[in-house]
Amino acid sequence: MNSMTGPTGNDTRGERVPAVERATGRSWSDWLAVFDAHGARSLSHAEIAKLALATMPPGVDNEGWWAQGTAIAFEQHVGLRVPGQSSTGDFRVSASRTLPVDRDAAIAAWVAANGAAAEHLGHSVSGLRTSETAKRSFVRFSLGGAGKVEVSAAPKDAGKTVLAVSHEGLADGSVIERWRAHWKAQLGAL
Missing domain, CATH: 1.10.10 (Arc Repressor Mutant, subunit A)
Structure with a gap:
């Protein structure tokens, strides 16, 4: 060990x-x-x-x-949870990318590229909505049978933004890497 x-x-x-x-x-x-x-x-x-x-x-x-x-x-x-598992027992995955734009442009790029998507990896998108706080801009939606997704854009420095995808509510850890690859590909295409 x-x-x-x-x-x-x-x-x-x-x-x-x-x-x-x-x-x-x-x-x-x-x-x-x-x-x-x-x-x-x-x-x-x-x-x-x-x-x-x-x-x-x-x-x-x-x-x-x-x-x-x-x-x-x-x-x-000690085996109370495995990597990717939340304290409630479900699983989550995240991916991020730094973009050379402000947070509004980062969210706009995400929406332009992915906002009209009817599904991700065969799971239907529902409840797509955008919002913002003083520090971050968001896109949130649910995936039929595969949890919820939050895309957030937060300023980093000198006109750069960290665009992060957080996906929670996965039923088990066996799908984490598949979803991580999907979200990284979506971010990489921006």
């Missing part, structure tokens, strides 16, 4: 553990000791994330985000 494989044989996503260690300044073995000392294997995701936040070393930037990431890595490590 390597440092990223849990006792159940369930692999933690390879990049997650080193990223947690770098960001928090705490080794993975030390995080495991903290979680085990507090009985985290029997806690809910929210409780594990609160524990991670409460025991986060001082001076960690964006500690709430890293508490969530550390909790997810732990859950994957």
Whole structure:
């Protein structure tokens, strides 16, 4: 068993553990000791994330985000969830691309290329809608039998925008890579 494989044989996503260690300044073995000392294997995701936040070393930037990431890595490590699985048991996938345009142009490009699509991978599109907040622009829709999709555009820097597709509500993990490839192809075509 390597440092990223849990006792159940369930692999933690390879990049997650080193990223947690770098960001928090705490080794993975030390995080495991903290979680085990507090009985985290029997806690809910929210409780594990609160524990991670409460025991986060001082001076960690964006500690709430890293508490969530550390909790997810732990859950994957001990077999409470597999990569791509949400805390509610369904599966999700995401893909993103940085575009050299502002957020409104990024969303407009997505809508022009994909807004009229009646389906994605054989699943019908319904409820397509756009919205925006002070920080992001969105396109959201449902896919018959395959969950919900949110496309978001957020400014990055100097006229660039991160366009991200988040797809949740997948029934199982076997379709994650198929959907990831689909969303990457859609983003790559812009």
